Amino acid sequence: MIYKKSISMMSNYIARELNLTNKEKDRIRFGLEIVISTLTSFLTTMFFAYLFDITGLVFLILTFSAVMKMVGGGIHLKTVWECAVFSALLYNLMGLIAKGLIPTISNHIFLSTSITSTFVLISLYLWSPAEVSNKPITEAKKSKLKKISLGLGFFFIVVVTILFFVFSDKFSILGIGIIAGLVFHALNINPLAFFITNTYYNFKNHLIKEG
Secondary structure, eight states, X not given: OHHHHHHHHHHHHHHHHHTOOHHHHHHHHHHHHHHHHHHHHHHHHHHHHHHHTOHHHHHHHHHHHHHHXXXXXXXXXXXXXXXXXXXXXXXXXXXXXXXXXXXXXXXXXXXXXXXXXXXXXXXXXXXXXXXXXXXOOOHHHHHHHHHHHHHHHHHHHHHHXXXXXXXXXXXXXXXXXXXXXXXXXXXXXXXXXXXXXXXXXXXXXXXXXXX
């Protein structure tokens, strides 16, 4: 409630000072919501990453999964606080898993790269772009975004392959961070992720009604 009132007050002030229309004010409000939500999620995620001493890995995972999400879609949570909490939890969980797998990946580079790359590319082919119910897209745009997602995913996989096989241990953390970000995005567009999210909101709504 306080969050929405604060956003409303800021957008009203900006609209009044710039003499904007109601439609332009709504755009300002939406933009502020996006900026504040993204900033809150990022700072919360990086704060816990600092506590776990995995800031570099988490930053890479967050960055590359965010780049893929811009064209490939994925699950969206409904409030800024849910986004911040779940982002911090999931990104840091992926960071901890990636950190724990560093020795295994380093000793089995070809196998681990092949498995993760195959998983990512198949996921992109099957489910990208992951359409959000309140943001339907045309078939033509969906086809275009799928091609961009596949091209971008393939490009990042080539980069990871070069980092692993050409530069070896020198850039291993960078390579692992990139591939973990791609895997995170692949999980984010998986139908199971949407099922879990819908189940969470159904359970939440049930609790609210019962309360």
